[in-house]
Amino acid sequence: MEMYLDNSATTKPYPEVVDIMIKSLTEKYGNPSAAHRKGLEIEKDIKDIRRNIARTIGAKEKEIIFTSGGTESNNTVLRSCAEIYGKRKKHIISTKIEHPSVLNTLEYLEKKGYKVTYLEVDEKGMISEDELRNSLSEDTLLVSIMYVNNEVGSVQPIKKLVNIVKEFDNEIIFHTDAVQAYGKLDIKVPSLGIDFMSVSGHKLHGPKGIGFMYIKDGVRINPLVTGGGQESNLRSGTENTPGIYGLGKAVEITFADLKGHISEMERKRNLLKELIEEKIDGLKINSPENGVCHILNISFEDIRGEVLLHYLEQKNVYVSTGSACSSKKKGSHVLNAMRLSQDEIEGAIRFSISEMNADEEIKNAVDILCESVDELRSIIRLRK
Numbered sequence: 512m513e514m515y516l517d518n519s520a521t522t523k524p525y526p527e528v529v530d531i532m533i534k535s536l537t538e539k540y541g542n543p544s545a546a547h548r549k550g551l552e553i554e555k556d557i558k559d560i561r562r563n564i565a566r567t568i569g570a571k572e573k574e575i576i577f578t579s580g581g582t583e584s585n586n587t588v589l590r591s592c593a594e595i596y597g598k599r600k601k602h603i604i605s606t607k608i609e610h611p612s613v614l615n616t617l618e619y620l621e622k623k624g625y626k627v628t629y630l631e632v633d634e635k636g637m638i639s640e641d642e643l644r645n646s647l648s649e650d651t652l653l654v655s656i657m658y659v660n661n662e663v664g665s666v667q668p669i670k671k672l673v674n675i676v677k678e679f680d681n682e683i684i685f686h687t688d689a690v691q692a693y694g695k696l697d698i699k700v701p702s703l704g705i706d707f708m709s710v711s712g713h714k715l716h717g718p719k720g721i722g723f724m725y726i727k728d729g730v731r732i733n734p735l736v737t738g739g740g741q742e743s744n745l746r747s748g749t750e751n752t753p754g755i756y757g758l759g760k761a762v763e764i765t766f767a768d769l770k771g772h773i774s775e776m777e778r779k780r781n782l783l784k785e786l787i788e789e790k791i792d793g794l795k796i797n798s799p800e801n802g803v804c805h806i807l808n809i810s811f812e813d814i815r816g817e818v819l820l821h822y823l824e825q826k827n828v829y830v831s832t833g834s835a836c837s838s839k840k841k842g843s844h845v846l847n848a849m850r851l852s853q854d855e856i857e858g859a860i861r862f863s864i865s866e867m868n869a870d871e872e873i874k875n876a877v878d879i880l881c882e883s884v885d886e887l888r889s890i891i892r893l894r895k
């Protein structure tokens with residue numbers, strides 16, 4: 512039995528997603544820009560998918576722009592805001608726990624002369640509203656704060672944060688990276704008041720290489736990719752039609768019963784947590800109590816997360832030590848920002864579940880985890 516508990520890194524596509532993508536590659540392969548029937552039918556399908564996606568977040572159809580996913584959406588928004596507003600203002604506010612696609616883009620902008628404030632987080636991965644308030648200045652052009660952290664699952668109160676920013680200066684742009692939030696929380700953009708949001712398809716059982724940006728009607732943005740003028744001239748290149756069909760199907764399935772999906776994930780995450788707490792001692796739960804429904808980050812005393820990960824992999828249990836993108840680097844920047852000790856950081860494992868994980872799979876995974884932790888601890892404690 513495969514026990515895949517790494518759904519924050521990526522999810523297995525729904526079978527219906529695979530089916531519709533195969534159909535797109537074998538039958539509906541026309542170019543949506545073509546003037547003939549084979550193109551027009553795809554153009555109509557894309558319009559329908561865009562409308563359905565917009566509906567899930569209470570947006571207008573024209574506010575949804577397809578991209579290759581979270582990384583491209585984050586890059587487009589950050590670079591474009593710097594370009595558009597950077598002549599008058601030079602200050603950006605973000606957090607220490609963003610995904611590398613935000614952090615590395617901000618590092619690039621710093622080299623170009625922008626000043627970035629990285630907000631601290633507490634031991635549960637939450638930023639301080641006061642620190643945000645005190646960091647705002649007349650020079651601030653953009654605030655970019657992730658909705659749900661991909662390593663520990665902390666959920667920032669985006670609506671409150673937007674209010675703080677817009678009360679200070681309504682012209683400051685607010686962007687949120689919602690890659691780990693879309694499909695896990697009920698997000699309605701009009702009531703949040705954000706200007707931009709980034710979403711990725713492969714985190715909700717859709718394909719990789721597809722996602723979208725929400726761009727509030729009337730807010731200026733420059734394209735990152737220029738060319739034939741697709742996606743309202745904001746993201747050129749022949750549309751990734753198999754990806755769009757796949758994303759559309761994943762969204763349709765997820766949002767047919769969003770509440771049901773969320774409570775199933777929550778139930779399974781709680782089952783995983785309770786079993787681990789019951790069977791293994793010497794733990795520190797790094798995820799907050801009120802965190803997102805699918806992420807559980809735990810530090811195991813006297814264990815190196817990396818060693819445990821490979822131990823588990825041999826027994827068909829798949830987990831992560833941090834975000835997939837940064838796991839090759841030493842130490843998680845998120846756990847560092849949460850001021851965990853070096854041992855706690857090195858002993859951390861991220862479990863992330865999906866509704867596809869059967870209860871049996873979770874129970875088996877915990878049994879294997881328990882055995883593996885015992886074995887590793889006995890080896891390590893012998894050496895001490």
Ligand SMILES: Cc1ncc(COP(=O)(O)O)c(C=O)c1O
Nearest residue numbers: 580581582610661688690691711
């Ligand atoms: C919070 C967050 N932002 C951005 C990304 C990048 O998204 P993509 O893989 O679609 O480029 C990820 C993926 O791991 C993520 O978890």
